[in-house]
Amino acid sequence: MLDADFFRRWMTATAASVEREADRLTALDSPIGDADHGSNLRRGFAAVTATLEKEAPDTPGGVLTLAGRQLISTVGGASGPLYGTLLRRTGKALGDASEVSEADFAAAFRTGIEAVTTLGGAAPGDKTMVDALLPAVDALGDGFAAARTAAEEGAVATTPLQARKGRASYLGERSIGHQDPGATSSALLVAALAEANGD
Amino acid sequence: MLDADFFRRWMTATAASVEREADRLTALDSPIGDADHGSNLRRGFAAVTATLEKEAPDTPGGVLTLAGRQLISTVGGASGPLYGTLLRRTGKALGDASEVSEADFAAAFRTGIEAVTTLGGAAPGDKTMVDALLPAVDALGDGFAAARTAAEEGAVATTPLQARKGRASYLGERSIGHQDPGATSSALLVAALAEANGD
Amino acid sequence: MKMLINVPETVVADALRGMAAAHPELTVDVDNRVIVRRDAPVEGKVALVSGGGSGHEPLHGGFVGPGMLSAACPGEVFTSPVPDQMLRAAAAVDSGAGVLFVVKNYTGDVLNFDMAAELAEDEGIRIAKVLVDDDVAVTDSLYTAGRRGTGATLFVEKIAGAAADEGQPLERVEATGRQVNENSRSFGVALSACSTPAKGSPTFDLPDGELELGVGIHGEPGRERRPMMTSGEIAEFAVDAILDDMSPRNPVLVLVNGMGATPLLELYGFNAEVQRVLTARGVAVARTLVGNYVTSLDMAGASVTLCQVDGELLRLWDAPVRTAGLRWGI
C-alpha cells in the first residue's frame, strides 16, 4: 500500500531530477519551442516540495491535489495547467483514503491523464507529454519499473513525430527529428515514481 | 606650369584611389572611429568628379574651389568641412590665373592647410590629416613624388600617436597603435597629385 | 550571450520594480506580478485584462492606461502567467461591468486564462474573452495549435480598449475585439534568433546569409529558412503572405513592428517597402505605426500586421490613449 509519505517522496524525487535535468529540458525546448520547459518545471516542483513541507497533507489524495494546485499557481505556460491538472485530478480520484493500493493509484493516474487529454486535446502521436504518460499508465500493472521504461521509450519515440499540439506544431515538418521536452519531463516524473518506491 | 586640366586630373585620380581604398579607410576608422571615413570620401569625391564634368571650370582656382564646395555639400562629418576647406582655400589662393607654377601651388596648398588647422584646431602630432598634409607641403619643393613619400610616411607615423582631435581622442590611450584614417586619405590625395603629374 | 541583468531568476521582478519607478501612473504589484491603472476600477466601465509571457515589451504592461488595458499580468519570460495573476488583476479592475480577457492564442495562455475565467466567475466577476490568432505563417488546422497571436494584439487592445472607455457594454467590447482580430493578419521574419535569460544563448542557429520566414515572437524558428533577402523582397513576401489570406476592401491599419534588435532606421526603411507593395497591390492605408511594440527580446527582424477597418474601427483606433507604450490624443 502507498501512503502520503510515498507520494511526498514521489514529488521530492521529481523535484530533484527536474532540477538535475532542467538544462536538458530547456535545451530540448529550444529547437522546437521557446526554451523554457526546464526553468518552468524547476520553478514549479521547487514550489511543490516547499508547500508540501509547510502544509504536510496526510493523505495521498491531499498530497497530489496540493501539488497540482501549486503547479498551476507557479508554472504558467502549457505545462503548468497540464501537469497541475494531472496531479490534481489524480489526487481527487484518490479521495481521502490514508493509504491506496498500486491498482487504485493506476486507476487514478489514468483519470488524471484523461483530464490532460481533455484539457489539451492531444491524442497519442501528437508529440506531447501524453506520448510518455499513456504508455506508462498502461504498463503500471507490471510495476513502477515497467512504467518507467515505457515512459522513457514513449519519450524517445516522439523524435520522429510531427507535432500537432503546443508550440512545436507551428514548425510543421520542421518539428520532426526532435524529442519532445514535455514527454521527456513526463518520463522523469514516472521514473521518480519508481525511485520513490525504492526500485 | 599646371593648368585646369592638371587639377581636374588630380581630382579624378583622388576619386579613383579613394574608391579603391574605401574599405581600407573605413576599416581604419573602425577601431578608433565610427567606420565611415571610406564611404564619406567615396561619396564626396564621386560628387566632385561629377560636378567638375558638368561645370568644367577653366582655371586651377575654379576647379579646386568648386571641388571644395562640393565636398562641403556632400560629405558631412569632420572630413567634409576639413577637406572641403582645404581645397576651397587652396583654390581661392590660386585666384583666377589660367595656369599656376608648382611654387604657386605649394604656397596656395599651404594656405589651404593652414585653414584646416585654424578650422579644426589640430596641431602636428594630434593624429589627424594634418600629420600627412604638413610633411607633404614641406616636401613639395622637391617635387610631387617627394611630397607623396612624405605624406605616406606622415600617415604611417600617426600609428604610435595618441589622438587629441576628432573622435579618436575619446579613446584616450587606446587610440595608440592605430593609423589615422584621415592621415591615410590625405596620403592618397597627395599621391594622386603625383599621379596627375605623371610621376 | 551577455545581458543587462542581475540573475535570470529575477529578471521579471527587476523589470517590474523599474516600471514602478518610471510610471507613477501605474500600480505595480511586484510580488504578485500585476500592473494596474492607478484609477481602476473605473466606475461603470468594462475593464480589459491581458497578459502573457514577458519578453515582448512594451506588450502588455506598456499598454496599461486610459484607452487601452486596465491591467496586465506578466509571466516569466516567454511563459504564460498563472491563473492567480489574472484573477487578481480581474478583481482589481472590475467595476461590476465585467472584464474582457485579451488572450494570445498559445496553449499556455489559453489554458491559464480559461482557468482564471472559471475562478473569476466563481467570485461573481463577469468574464468575456477575445482570442487573438493573426499569424498567417501558421496554418489553422487540426494539425497545429492554431494560429499564433502576434501583432494584432496591439490592435485588439487599443480598439477594444477605446470601446470600453466609451462605456460600451461587455458584449459589444468583446464583439469589437473579435472583429478586430478577424480583420487582422500578420507575418514575421527573423534575421537572428533571440536569447532568453534562462537559456543564455540563442534559441536557434541562424547562419549569416540566411533568414527565417514566418517566425513567431518566442524565439521559435519559422516555417522556412531562405538565403538572405532585401528589405523590398521581404516586404513583398510578408505582404503577399497576408494578402493570400485576406482581401481588404476597406483601408487597413499597418503595423510595421520590430522584433527588438532591429534599428528604427531599418524599420522605417522596411515600412517604405511595405507601403510600396501595398500600393502596388491596391490596398489603401488608413494609418501606419512603426516601432518596437510586440517584441521578441533581442531578436533582429520585423513583422507586418494589417487590420482592415471601417469608419467605426478607425474612429476607435484614433481615440485618445495614454499608456507607456502608445500615446496620443491626451
Add this chain to the structure above:
Amino acid sequence: MKMLINVPETVVADALRGMAAAHPELTVDVDNRVIVRRDAPVEGKVALVSGGGSGHEPLHGGFVGPGMLSAACPGEVFTSPVPDQMLRAAAAVDSGAGVLFVVKNYTGDVLNFDMAAELAEDEGIRIAKVLVDDDVAVTDSLYTAGRRGTGATLFVEKIAGAAADEGQPLERVEATGRQVNENSRSFGVALSACSTPAKGSPTFDLPDGELELGVGIHGEPGRERRPMMTSGEIAEFAVDAILDDMSPRNPVLVLVNGMGATPLLELYGFNAEVQRVLTARGVAVARTLVGNYVTSLDMAGASVTLCQVDGELLRLWDAPVRTAGLRWGI
C-alpha cells in the same frame, strides 16, 4: 551582419520615405533630407533645428513636432549632415524670431553647423546655438575633442523646445538650452558593438564575458574594457561616474536609455538598479524616462543621463509634446 535593408547606399533615403508614410504630420523632404513640422514656420516663435548622423533614431527626426524640434537634418549613418541641409531647415522654419541650432559636440557636427550658421546669417536668419556635451566618459581637456553629446540632447531638445513653444525669445531659449546641458551628465556602456550598413560588420570585437564602459553612440569603443558585470554593478558604476562630476542639490530627470538592441525588459530592470543607487546616494528623482531614445544602431547596452532641474525646468519638461518619439499632454 544581416540587416533589414536594400543596399547600404539608400538606407537613409529609404528610412525617410518610410517616415513620410507613417507620419503625415511631418513634411519629409527625402531628396534634401530635411524633416519639418507641417505647421512650420510658427508665427512669432523661435524655431529649433537639430540633426546629426543617422543611426540614433528616434533622435532627431522622431523629436520633430509641437513642443520639441521644428526640423531635423539626418546625415548619413554616423556622419554629420552637411551645411546645405541645416540651411534649408532653418529657412523652412524661421518665422523671423530666429533659429536655435542644437548641436551634439562632435567635430563634424560642430564644423558643419558652424558653416550653416554663417550661411544662414548671410541670408538674414538669426541663429543661436547650444552645444550638447554631457558624456562624462570623455575628459573635457586639451587632449580630446571635448565631451561628446549623448543622452542630454533629448533633455535639451524637449526643454528648450517647450520654452520656444511658449514664445520665449531666442536669447532665453538659448540660455535655457545651455542650462539644461550644463545640468546634465551621461555615462554609457556597451555589451556589444554595432554594425553600420557601410561596414557590414561590428565596429569592434567584444568577446563574450566582457563589456565596454564609457562608450559613445557611434560604435566607438569606450574608455575601458572589463569582465562582464551585473545590472546592479553597472548601475553603480554609471551613476557614480556621473556623480563624480556633479552633485545635484535639486531633483533630477533620469533617462535610462537603450542603445538599440537591449530589450525593454532589461532596460526596466536596469532602471530599478539605477533608482536604487540614486536613492542610496541621496539623489532625489523628479521624473524617469526608460526606453530607446538615443540609440547606436543595433548596439546592446544602455546609458544613464541625469539632468538636475529646478521648478522652471521641470515645468518645461512636463509641458505638452507631440512627436513620433516622445509624446504627452496633447
